[in-house]
Amino acid sequence: MRKQQITLNCDMGESYGPWKMGDDEKIMPLIDMANIACGFHASDPKTMADTIQLAIQHNVKIGAHPSYPDIVGFGRRSLAMSSDEITYSVIYQVGALKAMCESFHSELSYIKPHGALYNDMIKDLTIFEAVVDAVSCFNLPLMMLSMPNIQTLLDIADRYEVPILFEAFADRAYLSDGSLAPRTVAGAILDDQDVIIEQIKKIVAGGNIRTLDGQSLTIEADTICVHGDNPQALRILRATRDALGGQR
Template identity: 40%
Template sequence: MKIDINCDMGESFGVYRLGEDEQIVQWISSANIACGFHAGDPSVMRAAVELCLRHDVAVGAHPGLPDRMGFGRREIKVSPEEVYDLMVYQIGALTGFVRAMGGRLHHVKPHGALYNMAARDRGLADAIVCSVIDCDDSLILYGLAGSELIRASEERGLSYAEEVFADRTYQKDGSLTPRSHPQAVIVSEVDAIKQSLHMASEGAVQALTGERILLRADTICVHGDGEHALSFAKKLHQALVQADIEVKAVGGDSDKE
C-alpha cells in the first residue's frame, strides 16, 4: 500500500511568515504552492519551488480566490468563466518558476473556498478541469474524494488524485464539515492520525454524525499553516511507515526533468 502526503506551502507574503516550509518538506511527498492570490508572492513562490526540487518533493500549483484578507477561505460568487481565468493565470505563474529552475509541474490543487465550491458545483468543477487540461493535460488534479472535481476529471480523461483530510471531520454525504462548525477541525493529533490510518488502509471514514463513508484515499492533506503542523506531519509520516504504507507522490514520478 502507498499514499501521498501533500501539504500547502509558500503561504508567506513579504515580511509576513506563515508555516515552516523548510522543516515540513522532509515529511511530505508533494506540495501545493500558493500562487499569489490567497497567499504567497513571487519571491516566496520561487523559494518554495526551489525547496521542493531540492528535496525531491512533487510540485503542485495551489490556485485560490483573490482574497488575501480571508486567506481564500471565504466564498465569493464567481462564474465558471472567471474560475477558468483565475486558474490559468495562477497555474501559468507557478509553471514559469518551475520551468525556470529545471523542473516540471506535477499537479494542481484548488485552494480553500474555491476547492469546496467546485467539490459540489459541477459548473465550477468543469471550468477547473478545462483550465488544467488547457495548461498541461499531463497534470494531475487533486480533488476531494468522491466530489464533482473527481467526476469531472474522470469524464474528461484528466488524471486525478482523490484527496482525504487528516485533521478535518466529514459530513454524511462525504463533504468536509464547514469551518464555521465547532467540530470542523480535529484538534487531537492522536485522533487525526487514527482517522488517517483508517482512511489509508480501509478506504473509509466515520462521519461526524456516525455514518461510515466509503472513499478512496490517493493523497492525504496536512495543513501547513496549523500551529503544530510540523510535529503532526512527522508523526503522520512515521505512523504510515510503521503501518507498512509507503509515502510516495501520486504517480510515483519526480518533478525533476
C-alpha cells in the first residue's frame, strides 16, 4: 500500500435554480475536495455560494469545475472553440468562483475541468495548452486524469509552471489507453459496489485494474473521484471511505 494519503473528490454544486442534482449536504462530509460547478454546465450564483459555505462547514478543499458553455448538454458535448475562447472562458468561470470564495473568506485550492472539456484537453494538445494557460493565471494546480504516455502534456504544464494533481475514478470503467470509457458504451459507468471497491483498492495499492476492453492498466493517483450525479454516489462514497480505512 502507498504511504501517502489518497483523497476523495466529488463534483458538487451542480444544481440550477429549482432543479436539483446530487445530494450535496449528505455527500460533503464524506469527501476531501469539492469540484464546484461554475455556471457554464450547471450551477448559479446562489448554488455556488451555498456549496462553498457547505464545503467550509465541513473543512473540504474547494476546486473550480469549469466547462464548455453548454448548460443544456450539462457540459458533455464538445464545442468548436478557439484556443483564446477556451482560455478566456475558463478564466471567466474560475474568476467567478474565486470571487465567491473570497466573499466567504475562503480560497480556491485547484482547478478541474468538467465533462467534454476535461476529456478533450487530454486528447488535444491545443485544448490542453489553452486550459493550462488559463489555470496559470491563478497559480493553482490542475487536476487531470492519471494515465500513461502523457509526458508531452506534462511538458506543457511545466512550461506554464502549473502543477498537476492526478486523479482516478471509482465509478468509471477505463480503456486500455488509460482514458475513461465513453458514457455511451455499455459498462462505462460502474454501479456494482464490489467491483468499485476492488478497483479502488487496486488503484490505492498502485496495482493493475482490468479495463473494459480486457487489458491490464496500472494507475497511480493522488485523489479518487466519485461523480456527484451518479444516483449511487452516496452509497459509493461511503463504501469508498471504508475501503480507504475511513481516512478523512
